[in-house]
Amino acid sequence: MRRRTALKIFGIGVGGAVVLGGGGFGAYYAAAKSDTAGEIAFGTALPIPPLAKPESVERGARAYKLGIQPGETRFKPGPATRTWGVNGTYLGPTIRARRGERVEFAVRNGLDRATSLHWHGMHLPAAMDGGPHQTVPAGGTWEPRWTIEQPAATLWYHPHVHGSTADHMYRGLTGLFIVDDDDADALNLPSEYGVDDVPMIVQDRAFDGDNQFVQPVPLGGSLGVIGDEILVNGAVGPYFDVTTRLVRLRLLNGSNARLYNFGFSDDRRFSLVATDGGLLAKPWQTSRLYLSPGERAEIVVPFEPGERVELRSYPSEYGGTLGRLEGFDDLLDICQFRAAGTLSGDARLPAVLGVAPDLAGAAVAARRSFVLASDQINGRSMAMDRIDFGVREGTVEVWEVTNDNGYLHNFHVHDVRFQVLTVDGKTPEPSLLGWKDTVLLAQGKRFRLAMRFSDHTDPNVPYMYHCHLLQHEDDGMMGQFVVLGEGEQVGAVHHHS
Structure with a gap:
């Protein structure tokens, strides 16, 4: 059952308010899980x-x-x-x-x-x-x-x-x-755009009875808009015709708030080859991959002639007791892959892809702490005319970032790629060992991020750092920094639209 069907049955309005005829919060909660596995017609070729x-x-x-x-x-x-x-x-x-x-x-x-x-x-x-x-x-x-x-x-x-x-x-x-x-x-990865190198912009959307977009926030929701239908490259229920033995998928979580836990319907393993900032040092094989809003991943998937398999989003461990209301318990079919009877292609997956991030041993010019809570960072809401701090060009800084209010957050920094050094003092999981610019923040855990600031300086025009769950960003969970050249000091934002 889809979430919108449950909303109608139990009398919940699309804006998240309870209306007459409802079965109460308990009934709403019980029906909030969405499961579309096996229900999607897959009648549209995936647009590229x-x-x-x-x-x-x-x-x-x-x-x-x-x-x-x-x-x-x-x-x-x-x-x-x-x-x-x-x-x-x-x-x-x-x-x-x-x-x-x-x-x-x-x-x-x-x-x-x-x-x-x-x-x-x-x-x-x-x-x-x-x-x-x-x-x-x-x-x-x-x-x-x-x-x-x-x-x-x-x-x-x-x-x-x-x-x-x-x-x-x-x-x-x-x-x-x-x-x-x-x-x-030079790596000979799948690289023919739209054939074996396939972009996939994954978004959730909700429609009213006239097929217009609506923006429902779940009852008691903390994340923002959660849609009940999935679009890939703007198509509902798409399929992709596979013609090669290996296919590289460039996945983008383009949703406002929904977390995806990607995997295939037959639990096949695939290889993560790149994250936000580029190639990993070596492929990592897995059957599940989380992407929070704004994160990207490149995965290479093997196929056999004649088979059909669905890319799905599986339930998540991050939701907590009320996570069901915001999609964490959902099982969603995303796209069906239909392999031809004969598959071509000589692409291979190299054992070595790139160079691992190298900032762990770098001299650290500054250490900063960021706590995300209550639509604020370090107790402050975004102000367009306030520059929070300056960093020095050519230096490495380590930022410790913590999600401290029980809701899902992530953290994005403009201009730089960062290395996740540790998570609660431990080595990050394999999916975090490459260059990142956006990272999912598990509640209460301390993420130490190392980043080098280079090339572009301006004491008056800032870059942003913020949560990429867009309601949180819009409500003020964002700050600003500038990159300073030799002898420069933090200036002032002269004007903005």
Whole structure:
């Protein structure tokens, strides 16, 4: 049974309020678990977001035009859904560029309100970051440009408007940004985009009776909007035709609040080859993988001729007593994979992929502590005109981050990749041994993160650090820092939209 069916049966409104005719909280709780295993028709071929075509490629620079626009998208039979998209009606094209290339964008805002595009996971100047200080007014154009100076990785872009990020993302403003480099190319991993190298933007959404998006927060909910239907690349119930023996899936948790515990319906093992910041040192085999909102993972999955198998999200251990209300007990079919009778491809999984993060033995310039609780970090809510601290360019810092209020949180830092040194003083689990920019925070555990700040300095334009559960971010669980060059001191935010 899906959660929305339970809401109707027990008289719970889509906004999470109890209405007349309900069976009480106990009945609501009992029916809150959603189980779609075996119930999804899988009648739509998985859409593959198109690769963005540069308007020009001159002097080593790729120039793109991105138009943010309203529109309508048909997700299911019946009326079309009002949506927002980039160069289309929902989601955006995949941007692909190489390490060392310069990229230039003309981001045109065709909405009736200000929005932005933040390049999540990208190392770039703060003024080009697309955070809450770089909003684009309605009808305006923003022209960020920078040189890509980081290894191959699966990054993404999305709005970052203070107080409205959750709403703008829910309407559809999301896309992937893939960085390539020579080292990754030499590994012979599956690499044909849309064939054996498959982007998968996974999102939960809720629809009303007219197929319009609604944003239900569960009764007593603490995380934000939890939808009862899963979209992958904007499709409900998609299938993918497998034609190769190995398939690389680039998974993005593009949801506002939902945690996914990915695995396959036959519990097959797959290999994690990359996390947020790029390739692991070596593949890690597993049958389950958690991704919290904003996290990415690249996994390589083996297939046999003629088989069918579903990618699912399994129940989670992190929810606590009331976690059922916010999806932690859900069992959800995500996408079906249909293997052809004959599979091709000579891609192999190398024993060695990249270089492990190397900050554990680095000299530490500063140590900082961050406690996430009550929509605040260290007891303070986000203030657009307050810079919380400055870090020195060229140095390594260690940040200790703790989730201290019993709800799910995660932690994202702009501009840098970080190494998870320890979790409660112990070696992190294998999925955390690569470079990260977003990490799931288990309640009460202390995460020590090491990061190096390099290249881009500006005493007046800050980067963000925040919880990437978007209601928490919008409610103030966010702070700001600047990167300082030699002799510079923390300045002041001069203006913002």
